[in-house]
Amino acid sequence: VTSSFCFCFVCFALSWQCFRALCCKGPPPPRPEYDLVCIGLSGSGKTSLLSQLCSESPENIVSTTGFSIKAVPFQNAILNVKELGGADNIRKYWSRYYQGSQGVIFVLDSASSEDDLETARNELHSALQHPQLCTLPFLILANHQDKPAARSVQEV
Numbered sequence: 001v002t003s004s005f006c007f008c009f010v011c012f013a014l015s016w017q018c019f020r021a022l023c024c025k026g027p028p029p030p031r032p033e034y035d036l037v038c039i040g041l042s043g044s045g046k047t048s049l050l051s052q053l054c055s056e057s058p059e060n061i062v063s064t065t066g067f068s069i070k071a072v073p074f075q076n077a078i079l080n081v082k083e084l085g086g087a088d089n090i091r092k093y094w095s096r097y098y099q100g101s102q103g104v105i106f107v108l109d110s111a112s113s114e115d116d117l118e119t120a121r122n123e124l125h126s127a128l129q130h131p132q133l134c135t136l137p138f139l140i141l142a143n144h145q146d147k148p149a150a151r152s153v154q155e156v
Contacts, residue, residue, distance in 0.1 A: 033078045035100050039127060040107035041120050042086040045143035049107060050083055066090065067097060081105065091123060098132040106140045110156055111147035117156070 038046050047064050051057075053072045064085045072079040082101070084094050104127060108120040124140070127133050142156045 031073075031076060031078050033080055034102045036079055036081045036103045036105055037094075037098060037101040037133075038081050038083040038105040038107065039094055039123070040086050040143075041091075041109065041112070041116060041123065042088075044086060044107040044109045044112075044120070045141075046083050046086065046105075046107045049105075049141065049143065050081055094127075095130060095132070098130060101133065101136060103136050104133055104138045106138060107143050108141070108156065109144050110142040110151045111144045111149040117151075 038050065040046050042063065047061055047068075048058065050070045050072065051061050054070055064083050065087070067082060067084045070081050070083065072081055082097055084090065084097055106124050106127065108124070109116065112120070128138065142151070142153060144150055
């Protein structure tokens with residue numbers, strides 16, 4: 001009697017654990033969200049990068065003229081990325097969109113002209129010194145590495 005009681009108890013306990021694991025789970029906890037700003041000169045590949053991260057079709061990519069916001073989902077977090085257009089007439093407004101950012105993605109075209117690379121350096125330097133960004137983590141991406149004129153990390 002004792003061994004059959006133990007066997008029944010073990011079966012019940014295992015069945016209960018299986019039932020709870022399959023049926024009694026609540027909704028998964030919400031993934032943390034982080035607000036990032038993505039900046040770089042026009043044509044550096046910001047829009048393409050974010051579209052790729054969002055698994056969007058590359059045929060539908062249109063350069064950003066003002067700003068756009070994309071939610072980039074990852075398994076453990078969601079990145080809300082504010083992409084700011086990189087044209088000359090738009091860059092002067094970048095700082096208006098920095099507030100609330102928790103990190104910065106700076107994209108540069110590693111195959112661009114020396115003049116454009118110098119402009120990118122100046123913009124990066126300005127962003128690194130901006131009061132709302134200077135304490136934030138920066139990710140600097142040297143894009144277009146597939147082009148023959150692409151510079152190495154040391155050259156950039």
